[in-house]
Amino acid sequence: MTDTHGDPNAGPQDRLRRSARSLLDQGAAPRNGGGTLGVDALQLLFQRASNPETAADALQLLHELQTYQVELDLLHEQLQANEQEISEELTHYKALFERAPAAYLTVTLGGTITEGNHAAGMLFGESPEALVGMNLNSLVAPGRGNIMASVASSAGVLQGAGEPGTAETEVDLPDHRRIIIRASRAPSADSFLMILTETTTHANVS
Structure with missing residues (x-):
């Protein structure tokens, strides 16, 4: 996996965006942990993609939506990791207190x-x-x-x-x-x- 941190001077949102785009460039598909596109959104994308005048915009929009979904997946994973770490620390200090x-x-x-x-x-x-x-x-x-x-x-x-x-x-x-x-x-x-x-x-x- 490539470096997901990017420029150390970049803000958290910029680093998250770079990580998401890097995963997409490697062919990683969104895992839909952050949600899926609704029927109306899919129909709108299909209509725009079917029109030669708006096809390019539709593809760009689709890529942007995929990027957002990967960002949500990454945030979800980080939240789960943080929750696990907090749970382990709580268990550790509770055991110290009790014993x-x-x-x-x-x-x-x-x-x-x-x-x-x-x-x-x-x-x-x-x-x-x-x-x-x-x-x-x-x-x-x-x-x-x-x-x-x-x-x-x-x-x-x-x-x-x-x-x-x-x-x-x-x-x-x-x-x-x-x-x-x-x-x-x-x-x-x-x-x-x-x-x-x-x-x-x-x-x-x-």
Whole structure:
């Protein structure tokens, strides 16, 4: 296959047109991925081609239509390739999240867990699916107060000071284990991304 990029200074549309014409010059027929000519268009072309006065224009028009069809085929192939690449990247990063050795949570500003990985489920003794919909405050020892209010306040202070908005707090679990929660605002700003790490220090039992 010949070079389909052409002049590196040409715009995307110019390169696409050159690629399409190059394929046609090599004898490649449109694959009709971008659509087919309608009956009315075919009849008009036939009428023009049958008239000696308009035959040349009809052939030029037909060639132009074929070029457009090949362009649509090329665009369709590129879209499919892009979709496949995005799908593979999504699968890759989802696997990294789910299989990470650290406990990850996504939590709304109100404390509702919207996503958790396998390590987070192991930390709280729940499956990742069971964690979804639970409130983070219900998973820690009673009397701790509103964890999200503390996290949001700390992150807000850091952001106001020009520092990365990452908050850190320690909480105790009902079984007296202690964990460190590091949280930062999600790009959408409507939730927090959290990493939870169990410490070697246990809460004192009264």
